[in-house]
Amino acid sequence: MSVERCEAPPRRxxxxxxxxxxxxxxxxxxxxxxxxxxxxxxxxxxxGIPMPGLLVAYGLPVxxxxxxxxxxxxxxxxxxxxxxxxxxxERTEPVMRRVRPLTVTAAWVWAASAxxxxxxxxxxxxxxxxxxxxxxxxxxxxxxxxxxxxxxxACALAAAGIGLMAVRFGEKVPAELRIVVALFGLLPIPVxxxxxxxxxxxxxxxxxxxxxxxxxxxxxxxxxxxxxxAPRRELLAVxxxxxxxxxxxxxxxxxxxxxxxxxxxxxLTPGVELPGAILxxxxxLLVVAKLALAAxxxxxxxxxxxxxxxxxxxxxxxxxxxxxxxxxxxMGLAYGVxxxxxxxxxx
Amino acid sequence: MRRLLTxxxxxSAAVGISxxxxxxxxxxxxxxxxxxxxxxxxxLITLVFDQAVRQGYAQVGVTGPDGAxxxxxxxxVAAEKVTLKVKPLTxxxxxxxxxxxxxxxxxxxxxxxxxxxxxxxxxxPETAPRTAAQTAPGTAAxxxxxxxxxxxxxxxxxxxxxxxxxxxxxLLLLAAGTGVALRRARPAETGPGTNADAPxxxxxxxxxxxxxxxxxxxxxxxxx
Numbered sequence: 218m219s220v221e222r223c224e225a226p227p228r229r230x231x232x233x234x235x236x237x238x239x240x241x242x243x244x245x246x247x248x249x250x251x252x253x254x255x256x257x258x259x260x261x262x263x264x265g266i267p268m269p270g271l272l273v274a275y276g277l278p279v280x281x282x283x284x285x286x287x288x289x290x291x292x293x294x295x296x297x298x299x300x301x302x303x304x305x306x307e308r309t310e311p312v313m314r315r316v317r318p319l320t321v322t323a324a325w326v327w328a329a330s331a332x333x334x335x336x337x338x339x340x341x342x343x344x345x346x347x348x349x350x351x352x353x354x355x356x357x358x359x360x361x362x363x364x365x366x367x368x369x370x371a372c373a374l375a376a377a378g379i380g381l382m383a384v385r386f387g388e389k390v391p392a393e394l395r396i397v398v399a400l401f402g403l404l405p406i407p408v409x410x411x412x413x414x415x416x417x418x419x420x421x422x423x424x425x426x427x428x429x430x431x432x433x434x435x436x437x438x439x440x441x442x443x444x445x446x447a448p449r450r451e452l453l454a455v456x457x458x459x460x461x462x463x464x465x466x467x468x469x470x471x472x473x474x475x476x477x478x479x480x481x482x483x484x485l486t487p488g489v490e491l492p493g494a495i496l497x498x499x500x501x502l503l504v505v506a507k508l509a510l511a512a513x514x515x516x517x518x519x520x521x522x523x524x525x526x527x528x529x530x531x532x533x534x535x536x537x538x539x540x541x542x543x544x545x546x547x548m549g550l551a552y553g554v555x556x557x558x559x560x561x562x563x564x
Numbered sequence: 565m566r567r568l569l570t571x572x573x574x575x576s577a578a579v580g581i582s583x584x585x586x587x588x589x590x591x592x593x594x595x596x597x598x599x600x601x602x603x604x605x606x607x608l609i610t611l612v613f614d615q616a617v618r619q620g621y622a623q624v625g626v627t628g629p630d631g632a633x634x635x636x637x638x639x640x641v642a643a644e645k646v647t648l649k650v651k652p653l654t655x656x657x658x659x660x661x662x663x664x665x666x667x668x669x670x671x672x673x674x675x676x677x678x679x680x681x682x683x684x685x686x687x688x689p690e691t692a693p694r695t696a697a698q699t700a701p702g703t704a705a706x707x708x709x710x711x712x713x714x715x716x717x718x719x720x721x722x723x724x725x726x727x728x729x730x731x732x733x734x735l736l737l738l739a740a741g742t743g744v745a746l747r748r749a750r751p752a753e754t755g756p757g758t759n760a761d762a763p764x765x766x767x768x769x770x771x772x773x774x775x776x777x778x779x780x781x782x783x784x785x786x787x788x
Contacts, residue, residue: 260672260673260674261674262674263625263660263662263663263664263674263675263676264625264627264660264662264676265624265625265626265627265633265635265660265661265662266623266624266625266662266663266664266674267623268664268674338670341672342621342666342672343621355620359618359619359620360618360666360670361669361670362669362670362671363670372737375737398737401737408670411669411671486590487590487592487614488590488592488614560671562673563590
């Protein structure tokens with residue numbers, strides 16, 4: 218015990234730095250891609266209509282992508298106790314002691330950015346003026362997006378509260394509860410995107426819900442495993458096979474629901490001719506971009522799954538962190554495009 | 565775990581169905597039509613979308629060939645129609661109608677249509693009776709429509725009342741979660757004897773991991 222204590226500080230600092238690099242790559246890719254994709258697909262100014270200023274035009278996608286990533290972080294870190302298992306607390310507790318406070322912080326960031334998104338969206342609808350509390354209340358009152366974001370913020374605060382209890386009481390706070398509350402906060406997120414007006418509304422909403430939750434579990438789980446578990450080889454040998462099964466399901470769910478939602482939304486929008494509109498409309502091009510990113514994920518994920526996993530199971534050292542970071546970078550790009558796609562014009 | 569996931573999926577299905585998200589509005593027609601060449605000046609611009617436009621937030625502007633704003637007052641929304649009165653258009657040339665409306669799914673949608681006025685300015689008196697006849701019933705119907713549309717929209721959205729319901733539901737969820745967590749926490753603290761009847765796979769491990777957590781203090785070494 219005392220020997221471990223002596224060695225711990227420098228090793229832990231190195232681990233924290235490595236984790237910071239992985240998370241930083243994910244965040245940077247997402248923010249850059251959100252700003253670029255939103256900038257390219259921004260609605261053109263039309264004569265005679267005041268448009269929102271630069272702060273809103275670029276601030277909104279950034280705040281929105283921070284909201285998404287904070288939610289992904291909360292979901293991923295909430296999944297971690299399930300992935301680690303509860304059989305060997307002496308090995309998993311050091312990891313969870315770092316993860317629990319960070320979960321609370323990420324949940325606060327999620328709640329704050331959801332509320333900030335409401336303010337920015339109010340500003341977007343009232344160009345040329347700083348939003349007042351009355352304007353924000355009016356926005357939340359009349360627009361479903363505002364109510365959805367408010368609900369998401371409430372769930373994030375609930376996740377923060379439960380996270381604090383987990384900090385205090387450890388794994389006696391059920392892991393399932395933390396996962397469910399975090400995923401519940403994701404449910405209203407699709408309301409902030411597009412929807413269609415037809416009998417297919419409900420199936421497409423459910424498809425969008427599974428898309429959002431699948432993506433969060435996949436990206437969040439991978440990030441949490443890479444940052445917190447990958448430096449501990451003996452834990453990774455147990456955790457990565459478990460995560461790999463979840464990731465396979467997520468890959469299928471996310472790509473299938475993404476295709477259904479994207480193509481379905483376009484097919485059901487009046488005035489959109491399907492095969493052609495994929496390459497002519499901004500929405501279609503963004504769907505193609507996300508499809509390309511998903512296709513790029515497949516070889517990266519397959520390499521980890523089929524080449525590296527057998528060695529990791531045996532406890533050997535591998536370049537899994539580098540490969541996972543590359544995968545996370547692509548996921549970050551996809552999240553950025555996702556922010557733009559919720560706002561792009563379909564027709 | 566599996567049972568919880570099932571509950572979650574069912575909940576998401578229920579929420580997905582009940583959520584008030586609707587589609588992105590698309591301009592399907594307009595009067596005057598996009599690119600039309602008119603010999604007589606219109607007094608009223610009508611934009612028709614594929615579905616109801618949100619009340620409030622709708623902006624329509626008309627810019628004349630000399631860059632002057634020709635709108636007379638603000639745009640009025642009646643279900644899927646957005647109408648705007650324009651000042652008498654005297655100059656021949658290209659006019660641009662720009663619009664920015666709040667789509668049913670909560671997104672601002674911008675766009676523009678253009679039309680050309682080819683007729684001479686003298687056309688104004690000739691159009692006067694025609695436009696008067698056109699606007700009088702039009703606006704009356706529009707205000708009726710607007711009232712019913714506002715009521716329908718409030719009903720569909722639930723307004724602020726819905727937001728309060730959501731928040732209360734979230735707080736109840738939090739309270740229930742807290743209760744469950746504390747109930748699970750208590751038997752583990754009283755000793756291993758009572759722990760045996762704690763259901764599920766996590767019971768005994770929970771106790772020992774919690775002990776380990778207590779040993780080193782709550783999150784004390786969080787991010788050293």
